[in-house]
């Protein structure tokens with residue numbers, strides 16, 4: 109099964125993708141995480157991407173398309189994948205169709221997580237994650253059970269993303285409205301799109317997604 113999770117930054121795509129990965133054994137492929145890995149390792153690609161990311165802009169299509177093309181060919185994506193943060197423009201969506209067709213792969217669902225934009229800035233500005241395992245937390249909505257210790261792996265250090273500052277978040281939301289939202293009609297026309305309420309509790313959102321993925325009798 110191959111899925112796309114769509115939605116503005118802060119909609120909870122990463123959280124839902126990680127839960128789906130654990131439940132269904134699908135591989136989460138998050139272009140934002142991949143780009144941050146490049147930045148961390150000071151690669152040329154990372155240096156290029158960082159300038160765009162810090163300004164809340166999208167990285168050029170060609171860069172992410174090549175990255176995804178390579179990633180979906182890796183063995184761990186064979187059982188199916190969840191694309192989180194890709195595609196983000198119509199040219200990316202068109203390229204994805206071509207690369208799937210070349211591999212005789214099918215796109216099963218495109219799930220749009222609808223959220224209230226005003227709530228997003230608060231959601232994003234409060235988030236942080238474990239520096240070791242990447243588990244996501246929030247100052248207000250999801251604190252670790254023991255302060256300063258990751259619930260999942262027990263590590264004691266957390267990180268915040270550079271581009272989660274309120275002013276950059278607003279630019280990222282504008283990029284979503286202007287460049288990413290136009291792919292919704294693209295998938296709607298193909299009969300692939302389902303919209304769900306991304307403002308609900310994390311577990312409720314997950315249940316909605318799993319119901320959609322359950323084979324129809």
Ligand code: AMP
Pocket residue numbers: 117139140141143160161164165166167168169172192193194195196200271280
């Ligand atoms: P994310 O972690 O998905 O919120 O992505 C963080 C940043 O990485 C975005 O604001 C973009 O600058 C860049 N990025 C991630 N995925 C893409 C993509 N598919 N196309 C262009 N830029 C991307």
